[in-house]
Amino acid sequence: MENMGRVILHADMDAFYASVEQRDRPELAGQPVIVGGLGKRGVVSTASYEARRFGVHSAMPTAQARRLCPEGVFLTGRMEAYVEASHQIREAFLDYTDLIEPLSLDEAFLDVTGSVRLFGDGRSIAESLRERVWESTHLRVSVGVAESKFMAKVASDQQKPDGLTVVAPGGEAAFLAPLPVSRLWGVGKVTQNRMQARGWRTIADIQELARETLVAEFGASSGQHYYALCRGLDDRPVVPERSPLSVSRETTFEDDLLSDVQLRATLLSLSEDVGMRLRRKGLSGETVRLKIRFPPFRTLTRQARMQEASHDDMTIYKTALELLEKVRTSGQAVRLIGVGMTDLVARSEFAQSELFGNPVEEGRVDQTLDEIRVRFGNTAAGRGRGKRHDEERPGR
């Protein structure tokens, strides 16, 4: 087994639930915030870094956390806010690669090997991605960069919070050497105790063992596994989700936008981008989401489920416009606007409904526009209207 010249990122949000709470309630900034079950048998989901200083950590009984940190702010959490942030993070990741393997709401592997030519080496991509996540969520992410999933994951944990750690090819064994054996994947409590009994405490201790010794001790499969892993060798691929959770685009205006006409033009342009992304991925969406931010930071999202899935620019636009007109009065200042589609289905499922007399004309127009956009860049084509007012995201 050997590494294959890949560039893998492991991105892991810092104290995710607690950070979302601190972001949305500025009075909690700098406070020990503990999100989890507050009942008798409740368990801590996430502790802010301030709370961790008191010894509080995730999976600890909340009662124990209260004893350690009586001054702590204990919250049950708002899953919908975390899911919303998770959507935004996923969107940011999609700017760099489609090869994303989510591990949880706040953690994912990204294979960016194919993006290096476009965006620069692993470190540059990770720096840009960290900036991008901050811009769109005001949350911090730690990133590890390496040739394998295992190394990237170990690396992302190394300088938390707000860390970036790159393991250069060839540097794996030295990087792992001082770490405890528990950092090896597959080493649980039982194996750890067994290793400890042999006097093997650090990964360096394992690196010194012959393959045969490990096989004799743990069996062929586990023995080989530890032998490779302690050298940082791990050839498992990043396995992307079958389809993204959502496709969305948003624009932040440099100056708050007041004009209804310009806002509608932006909304149309964003709808076209979303439609094009869906068509490229062979997807349709059943739900249109509108996101809008009124200055300074009042952000609303509204969504509408359509009668059937669509990837059609004008359908997306019209639905988004209806949502917009429900939440905004004419002339009201807007700082950010976004359009997204969720509840995605593969286009082949959708195509069947097209057989039953649904209009396809608009779809043909969209396809032609896509071809022009791809050939001449995204700003070349649009339905007769003025210059685009939105900006493409960095790196696109």
Ligand SMILES: [Mg+2]
């Ligand atoms: Mg995390």
